[in-house]
Amino acid sequence: MATQNSPIRFTGKLGNLIGYRRHGKYYLRSMPEVVRQTRATRRxxxxxxxxxxxxxxxxxxxxxxxxxxSDSTHVNRLTKALIPSAGNNTKSITGFRFNQHAGxxxxxxxxxxxxxxxxxHIPAQTLPAFRDINMLEVKxxxxxxxFTTHQVIDTQSDVLIIDTREPFNGASFPVDVPGKGTLIVTLQIRGMKDNILSGNRKYLAADIVEVQPPQTLKVFHKPTYLQHHIPGGTSVTTNAHCLPLIIQRE
Structure with a gap:
C-alpha cells in the first residue's frame, strides 16, 4: 500500500494501479495478476x-x-437487503427506508x-404532536x-394532506397497478408547518411498506379414469395415474 502524494489524486483503476481513499488519505495498490475465485465466491x-x-x-x-x-447509504442498503435470497424474494425489502434517519x-x-x-389502508389513529409541524403530506x-424482463411496467401516486390537530379517521389509497410483475408500494411522509414543508430530515420519511410478488396460478390436473371388465362380472374403475380407486360389482 503506497500513499498518493502528487497534487492530482485519483480513485479507481488506472492501468494496473488502483487508487482508493481511506480516512481522508489517498492510497495506491497494484492489481493482482491472477484472480482466483472459489465456487462460493462465484455464487x-x-x-x-x-x-x-x-x-x-x-x-x-x-x-x-x-x-x-435518499441518504447516501440507500444504494448499498437496498442491495444488501436483496442479497440473501439472490434477489428472488423481494418481500425481504418490506420496511426498507430510503431515508434511514426517519421512518x-x-x-x-x-x-x-x-x-x-x-x-x-392507513387505519384511524391518534397522530403524534410535534412542536415544529402541524400537518402531514402523505404520498x-x-x-x-x-424483474424477469427487467422492466418497470407502471408507477402511480396519490397525495393526501392531513392536519394533525384534527382527529384522523384513516385513509385509503388504490394501488392496484395493472400488469405482470411485482407490486411495490412506498409510503412517503413530509412534515409541514402551516402548509410550508419542513426541511428537517427527521420529518421526512419514505418506506417500502408492501411488496406483493407476482401471483402464481395453481394448476389442477383433471383425473382420467379407466374402467376395466374382469371375469366374474366385476368392473374396476381406476385412475390413469394411480392404483384402483373404486370397485363396483354388477
Whole structure:
C-alpha cells in the first residue's frame, strides 16, 4: 500500500494501479495478476450482481415520484437487503427506508395494510404532536416491476394532506397497478408547518411498506379414469395415474 502524494489524486483503476481513499488519505495498490475465485465466491458474486440489478430497477421506478431525498447509504442498503435470497424474494425489502434517519412509524403508530382488492389502508389513529409541524403530506407511490424482463411496467401516486390537530379517521389509497410483475408500494411522509414543508430530515420519511410478488396460478390436473371388465362380472374403475380407486360389482 503506497500513499498518493502528487497534487492530482485519483480513485479507481488506472492501468494496473488502483487508487482508493481511506480516512481522508489517498492510497495506491497494484492489481493482482491472477484472480482466483472459489465456487462460493462465484455464487456470492452472482447473488450480488442479481441483487444489484434489481435494486437499480427499484430505485429507477421511484426516482421521479420520491420527494424525500435518499441518504447516501440507500444504494448499498437496498442491495444488501436483496442479497440473501439472490434477489428472488423481494418481500425481504418490506420496511426498507430510503431515508434511514426517519421512518413512517414516527407518524403512524398503527401500520398500513394492503387488502386483497388492491387498496392500501392507513387505519384511524391518534397522530403524534410535534412542536415544529402541524400537518402531514402523505404520498403513496405504487409501482409494478417485471424483474424477469427487467422492466418497470407502471408507477402511480396519490397525495393526501392531513392536519394533525384534527382527529384522523384513516385513509385509503388504490394501488392496484395493472400488469405482470411485482407490486411495490412506498409510503412517503413530509412534515409541514402551516402548509410550508419542513426541511428537517427527521420529518421526512419514505418506506417500502408492501411488496406483493407476482401471483402464481395453481394448476389442477383433471383425473382420467379407466374402467376395466374382469371375469366374474366385476368392473374396476381406476385412475390413469394411480392404483384402483373404486370397485363396483354388477
Amino acid at each position: 456470492a458474486a452472482l447473488r450480488f450482481g442479481t441483487a444489484s440489478k434489481k435494486g437499480a430497477l427499484i430505485r429507477n421506478a421511484f426516482y421521479n415520484e420520491l420527494d424525500v431525498r 413512517t412509524d414516527r407518524f403512524f403508530a398503527r401500520p398500513v395494510r394492503l387488502s386483497a382488492d388492491g387498496i392500501l 403513496v407511490i405504487a409501482t409494478r416491476i417485471n
